[in-house]
Amino acid sequence: MLNQGAASELVIIDVNHKKAEGDAMDLNHGLSFSSNMRIWAGDYSDCKDADIVVITAGANQGPGETRLDLIEKNAAIFKSIVTAVMQSGFDGIFIVATNPVDVLTYATWKYSGLPAHRIIGSGTILDSARLRFELGSELNVDPRNVHAYIMGEHGDTELPVWSHVNIGGQPLKDYIHAHGKPSQETLNTIFTNVRDAAYHIIERKGATYYGIAMGLARLTTAVLRNENSVLSISALLEGQYGLNDVYIGVPAVISREGIKEVVELKLEQEELDKLHHSADVLKKAIHTVFPN
Numbered sequence: 001m002l003n004q005g006a007a008s009e010l011v012i013i014d015v016n017h018k019k020a021e022g023d024a025m026d027l028n029h030g031l032s033f034s035s036n037m038r039i040w041a042g043d044y045s046d047c048k049d050a051d052i053v054v055i056t057a058g059a060n061q062g063p064g065e066t067r068l069d070l071i072e073k074n075a076a077i078f079k080s081i082v083t084a085v086m087q088s089g090f091d092g093i094f095i096v097a098t099n100p101v102d103v104l105t106y107a108t109w110k111y112s113g114l115p116a117h118r119i120i121g122s123g124t125i126l127d128s129a130r131l132r133f134e135l136g137s138e139l140n141v142d143p144r145n146v147h148a149y150i151m152g153e154h155g156d157t158e159l160p161v162w163s164h165v166n167i168g169g170q171p172l173k174d175y176i177h178a179h180g181k182p183s184q185e186t187l188n189t190i191f192t193n194v195r196d197a198a199y200h201i202i203e204r205k206g207a208t209y210y211g212i213a214m215g216l217a218r219l220t221t222a223v224l225r226n227e228n229s230v231l232s233i234s235a236l237l238e239g240q241y242g243l244n245d246v247y248i249g250v251p252a253v254i255s256r257e258g259i260k261e262v263v264e265l266k267l268e269q270e271e272l273d274k275l276h277h278s279a280d281v282l283k284k285a286i287h288t289v290f291p292n
């Protein structure tokens with residue numbers, strides 16, 4: 001956020017206030033090398049006039065633990081955080097990254113009482129970036145010219161939308177026809193690496209943070225600058241893709257109003273079936289927090 005000059009003020013709130021103070025001090029020492037920003041360790045009253053509150057607080061996965069395993073701990077934390085933010089008088093946009101992100105984005109919507117388009121989950125923004133990186137590496141093409149989405153749960157039931165991948169405008173099918181690659185086997189391996197990336201990184205360094213930080217900065221910027229950018233995020237579905245009452249990863253237009261529109265891609269039947277399976281898993285998880 002600091003490097004990208006995304007905002008004029010950044011408040012860090014953490015139950016561990018000393019950590020927030022340390023982070024604020026550390027970031028302030030980068031100000032001479034970046035754009036101007038006011039950064040401090042604050043409390044929930046600072047959310048009163050904030051444009052955006054990004055929630056990243058809570059437990060992360062231990063090695064081998066799934067995102068859905070975190071639900072009980074993090075739902076309780078969210079109830080207290082979202083309640084405190086709303087008590088400040090906050091009337092902006094929430095962006096949620098804590099896992100399981102789709103379930104906690106739904107919880108933020110419920111606990112805040114704000115309209116659903118003002119609650120955005122990071123969803124599959126990172127997974128889509130991972131897919132673009134992996135495909136770009138395989139094909140030796142700049143990932144910025146690889147257009148590809150992961151949809152569904154940010155987690156084990158997510159799916160690659162191969163039917164809508166294009167390389168610099170060329171549909172994947174045509175690219176494969178012209179270049180004789182990548183094979184289906186290679187595509188399967190790429191997807192597995194994407195889906196399991198967090199496990200692989202957590203095994204090596206305990207947590208993931210650079211990729212998601214850049215994804216959150218991108219999302220925040222899209223809102224603050226009213227970009228109307230299409231990003232794969234977690235949105236409440238209200239009939240799109242034949243689904244209701246679930247926050248799930250889909251491409252959506254992001255603007256100053258939050259989620260302006262869910263982009264409804266024409267999926268192949270197999271993709272749609274996988275998306276529905278993913279939604280079923282998320283709905284069951286949501287039901288453990290909101291039984292009715």
Ligand SMILES: NC(=O)C1=CN([C@@H]2O[C@H](COP(=O)(O)OP(=O)(O)OC[C@H]3O[C@@H](n4cnc5c(N)ncnc54)[C@H](O)[C@@H]3O)[C@@H](O)[C@H]2O)C=CC1
Binds near residue numbers: 056126154208209
């Ligand atoms: N959506 C995504 O793509 C990603 C999500 N994550 C998720 O983000 C979450 C945080 O992960 P890390 O930053 O690695 O964990 P971390 O342990 O480094 O940081 C979590 C922070 O939350 C604070 N915290 C805990 N309870 C709190 C409360 N009640 N109020 C305020 N602050 C509280 C802790 O003091 C700690 O500083 C995890 O759930 C993780 O799975 C992480 C990476 C990617």
Ligand SMILES: CC(=O)C(=O)O
Binds near residue numbers: 126197198208212
């Ligand atoms: C931790 C996590 O959700 C990720 O890196 O994808």
